[in-house]
Amino acid sequence: MTESATPKLLYQPVTALKGVNEATAEKLLRLGILRVVDLLFHLPLRYQDRTRIYPIGSLRTEQEVTVEGEIELTEVVIRARKMLLCHISDGTGWLTLRFFHFTNGQKHSLSKGAAIRCFGEVRQAGGKLEMVHPEYRLVNAGELPPLENTLTPTYPSTEGMQQRSLNRLIKLALEQVDQLEELLPQPLIREYQFPPLADCLRLLHQPPSELASRPLLDGRHPVQQRLIFEELLAHQLGVQQARHQINQVQAPRMQAPNQFFQQLLKRLPFAPTSAQTRVINEISHDLGLGSPMNRLVQGDVGSGKTLVAVAAALQAIANGYQVALMAPTELLAEQHYRNFCTWLEPLGLDVVYISGNQTVKQRRRQVENLLLGIGHIAIGTHALFQRTVEFLQLGLIIIDEQHRFGVHQRLELREKGKQGDYYPHQLVMTATPIPRTLAMTAYGDLDYSIIDELPPGRTPIKTVQLNNDQRERLIRRTEKACQRGCQVYWVCTLIDESEVLQCQAAEDTATLLREQLPDVTIGLIHGRLHPSEKERIMAAFKANELQLLVATTVIEVGVDVPNASIMIIENAERLGLSQLHQLRGRVGRGSAESSCVLLYQAPLGKTAQKRLEALCQTTDGFEIANIDLELRGPGEVLGTKQTGDLRLRLASLLRDQHWLPRVQEVAKQIVANEPEKALALTQRWLQRPGGDSAIRFFQS
Numbered sequence: 001m002t003e004s005a006t007p008k009l010l011y012q013p014v015t016a017l018k019g020v021n022e023a024t025a026e027k028l029l030r031l032g033i034l035r036v037v038d039l040l041f042h043l044p045l046r047y048q049d050r051t052r053i054y055p056i057g058s059l060r061t062e063q064e065v066t067v068e069g070e071i072e073l074t075e076v077v078i079r080a081r082k083m084l085l086c087h088i089s090d091g092t093g094w095l096t097l098r099f100f101h102f103t104n105g106q107k108h109s110l111s112k113g114a115a116i117r118c119f120g121e122v123r124q125a126g127g128k129l130e131m132v133h134p135e136y137r138l139v140n141a142g143e144l145p146p147l148e149n150t151l152t153p154t155y156p157s158t159e160g161m162q163q164r165s166l167n168r169l170i171k172l173a174l175e176q177v178d179q180l181e182e183l184l185p186q187p188l189i190r191e192y193q194f195p196p197l198a199d200c201l202r203l204l205h206q207p208p209s210e211l212a213s214r215p216l217l218d219g220r221h222p223v224q225q226r227l228i229f230e231e232l233l234a235h236q237l238g239v240q241q242a243r244h245q246i247n248q249v250q251a252p253r254m255q256a257p258n259q260f261f262q263q264l265l266k267r268l269p270f271a272p273t274s275a276q277t278r279v280i281n282e283i284s285h286d287l288g289l290g291s292p293m294n295r296l297v298q299g300d301v302g303s304g305k306t307l308v309a310v311a312a313a314l315q316a317i318a319n320g321y322q323v324a325l326m327a328p329t330e331l332l333a334e335q336h337y338r339n340f341c342t343w344l345e346p347l348g349l350d351v352v353y354i355s356g357n358q359t360v361k362q363r364r365r366q367v368e369n370l371l372l373g374i375g376h377i378a379i380g381t382h383a384l385f386q387r388t389v390e391f392l393q394l395g396l397i398i399i400d401e402q403h404r405f406g407v408h409q410r411l412e413l414r415e416k417g418k419q420g421d422y423y424p425h426q427l428v429m430t431a432t433p434i435p436r437t438l439a440m441t442a443y444g445d446l447d448y449s450i451i452d453e454l455p456p457g458r459t460p461i462k463t464v465q466l467n468n469d470q471r472e473r474l475i476r477r478t479e480k481a482c483q484r485g486c487q488v489y490w491v492c493t494l495i496d497e498s499e500v501l502q503c504q505a506a507e508d509t510a511t512l513l514r515e516q517l518p519d520v521t522i523g524l525i526h527g528r529l530h531p532s533e534k535e536r537i538m539a540a541f542k543a544n545e546l547q548l549l550v551a552t553t554v555i556e557v558g559v560d561v562p563n564a565s566i567m568i569i570e571n572a573e574r575l576g577l578s579q580l581h582q583l584r585g586r587v588g589r590g591s592a593e594s595s596c597v598l599l600y601q602a603p604l605g606k607t608a609q610k611r612l613e614a615l616c617q618t619t620d621g622f623e624i625a626n627i628d629l630e631l632r633g634p635g636e637v638l639g640t641k642q643t644g645d646l647r648l649r650l651a652s653l654l655r656d657q658h659w660l661p662r663v664q665e666v667a668k669q670i671v672a673n674e675p676e677k678a679l680a681l682t683q684r685w686l687q688r689p690g691g692d693s694a695i696r697f698f699q700s
C-alpha cells in the first residue's frame with residue numbers, strides 16, 4: 001500500500017504533467033518535488049490578498065494589497081538617482097508609486113487622469129505612503145479586470161522557478177487531490193474531528209478570501225492542525241525508523257554488576273543521589289542488551305553527571321572493553337582527566353589523556369597504550385577521533401555536552417568506533433536542559449534520562465542584577481567577601497568579538513582589579529594561555545591559593561571548584577539564558593551559600609531584561625530552558641545544526657509542541673499495526689530538497 005507502488009498520475013514523476021520538461025523537473029527536484037503528489041505537499045509560505053480593493057485611506061505599512069485610483073501627477077525626479085514617481089488618489093487618500101527603472105513609454109502611459117489598479121507592499125517614506133515597483137495595470141472605466149476569487153499563495157521557490165509556474169503546476173496536481181490516500185488512523189480523525197485530507201490541501205493552496213481577515217499563518221486553522229499532526233507524525237516515524245535501524249546492528253554485551261563500581265562506591269565520600277542511581281541503572285541495563293545504547297543524559301548544572309559517566313565507563317572496563325570520553329574544550333577534558341584519575345587509578349586502571357596540544361612524541365606513548373589495550377579509558381577533545389588514535393577494543397563512547405556536537409558528528413563517531421560487526425555504545429551527557437517535548441523530537445533517535453535532583457546540602461544561589469555604575473560598590477563588597485575566605489569568579493564577556501579581544505578585556509580587568517584590590521590574590525585564565533598554564537591556574541584556584549579568578553567564558557562548562565561561592569558576570573545583558581545559567585552553575589557546588597551578580601550596562605533591552613529577571617527568579621535549569629524556548633524559539637535553543645536536520649514545512653516545534661506526546665503514541669501504534677502506512681507517511685513528508693529522501697538520512 002505504499003504510495004509509490006500505485007500507478008496513479010499522482011505517484012508518477014512530475015514530467016507526467018503537461019508542460020513539465022526535464023529542465024523544469026530538475027528545478028522542482030531542488031525543492032524536493034519529484035512526483036506529482038509532492039506538489040500537493042509543497043505548502044505556501046504566505047498569502048497575498050488580491051481578492052479586493054483596499055481604500056488608500058485605510059492602508060497600513062507592510063500590508064500587501066490591491067488599490068485603485070486616479071493618477072494625479074507623474075514626475076521624473078533626480079535625487080541620489082533618477083526615478084519615476086506617480087502620485088495617485090482614490091478620494092480617501094494619496095499613494096506614491098516609485099519606479100527606479102522605467103521606460104519612456106511607461107512614463108507617458110502613466111498620464112494624469114488615467115485610472116490605475118496596482119498591487120504591492122505598502123511602505124512609509126518621508127511620512128507618506130508608497131509602493132516600490134508595484135505590479136500595475138491601467139484600467140478603462142467599465143472594463144475593470146476581475147479580482148481573484150481566492151487568496152494567492154507564495155511558495156518556497158528556487159532560482160528560475162516563477163511563482164506563476166509553481167501555481168499552475170500545483171493547480172494541475174490539485175485536480176488529482178481526491179485520489180490521495182488517507183494515512184491517519186480513522187479513530188484519530190474522529191477524535192479530533194480532522195477535516196478530510198483533500199479538503200485541507202485544497203484550502204491551503206486556494207484559500208477563500210474570507211480567510212484573509214483571519215490569517216492562515218497563525219497555524220491554528222483546523223486544516224492546518226490536521227496537516228501539522230500528520231507532518232509531526234511522519235517526522236516521528238522517521239526517527240523511529242532510525243532507531244529501529246540502529247537496533248539492527250550489534251554492540252558488545254556488557255554484564256552488570258561491575259566490581260570496579262562497587263569498589264569505587266566504598267571509597268566515595270558521598271552516596272549517589274537516588275536520581276543518579278536511577279540513571280546509572282538505566283544505562284547499565286542498556287549496556288547489557290547487545291544492541292548499541294544511544295542514550296542522552298540530561299542533568300542540571302552540578303547535578304553530578306560525572307559519577308554517572310564513571311559508572312558507565314567502569315561497566316565497560318569490567319567487561320574487558322575500552323572507553324573514549326570526549327569533551328568540548330581542553331579545559332573540561334583536563335578536568336575530567338584529573339577526576340577520572342583520582343577515581344580510577346586507585347582501582348588499578350589506566351587513564352589516558354589525548355590532547356591536540358601534545359607533541360607527536362608526547363602522544364606516542366598514550367596512543368600505544370590504547371592500541372595495546374593497556375589504556376582503559378581515553379579522555380580528550382575531538383582529537384580523540386583522529387586517525388592516529390586507535391583502540392584495541394572500544395566499547396563505549398561518552399560525549400560530554402551534546403549541544404556542541406551535531407547529530408551528524410554523533411553518527412560519524414559511531415562509525416569511527418565500529419569494530420568488526422560491532423558498534424560501540426554511545427552515552428551523551430548534557431548540562432543544557434532541553435524541554436522534554438523538544439528533546440523527544442530533535443533527539444528522538446536517543447533514549448532519554450534525566451538527573452532531576454541535586455546532591456544534598458546545596459543552598460540555592462542568590463542572584464541579583466546590578467547596573468555597571470555600581471561597580472565601585474561591588475568591588476568593595478568583593479574585597480570584604482575575600483577577607484571572609486570566599487572565592488570569587490569574575491567573568492569578562494565580549495560577545496561577537498574575537499578571542500584576542502576577549503582575552504585582552506580579561507587582562508585589562510585583571511590589571512584594574514589588582515590595583516583596586518591589592519590585598520586579594522588574583523589569577524587570570526583565558527583561552528590563549530598555554531594549556532599547562534591554564535591547568536596550573538585552575539589547580540591554584542582549586543587549592544584556594546587564589547581568591548579571585550578573572551576569566552573569559554572558558555570556564556562556562558564543567559569547571560568544578562566547590563569552594564568558589566561568588567560569581568560576577570560582566571555585560572550579562574549580552575549573554576543568552578542558558579549560557580548565563582551555565583556560568584552561574586560554577587558556584588553553588590559546595591555547601592556554602594553562594595551568590596551571582598549579573599552586572600549590566602544600562603539601558604537594558606526588553607528581552608535582556610526578561611533574561612536577567614528569569615535568572616534572578618529561578619535556578620532550575622529546566623524552567624530556564626522553557627523560558628529560553630519562549631524567548632528564542634526552538635531553532636536557536638537546539639542550535640543551527642539540529643534545526644537543519646529538522647526541516648518542518650508547516651509545524652512549529654514551539655507552537656505545536658502540545659501535539660508531540662500524542663504524536664509519539666500514534667507513531668508507535670502505526671508501526672505496530674500498519675507498518676506500510678508508516679513508510680507511506682515518511683515518503684509523503686520527508687522528501688528533502690534535491691530529492692534526497694530524509695528517510696535515507698534517518699537510516700544513515
Ligand SMILES: Nc1ncnc2c1ncn2[C@@H]1O[C@H](COP(=O)(O)OP(=O)(O)OP(=O)(O)O)[C@@H](O)[C@H]1O
Pocket residue numbers: 270271272273276299300301302303304305306307431455456557558559560562585586589
Ligand atoms: N551524590 C552526590 N553527593 C554529593 N556530592 C556529589 C554527588 N554527586 C556528585 N557530587 C559532587 O558535586 C559536584 C558536581 O558534580 P559534577 O561535576 O559531576 O556535576 P555536573 O553534573 O557534571 O555539573 P556541570 O554540568 O555543572 O559540570 C562535584 O564536586 C561532585 O563531586
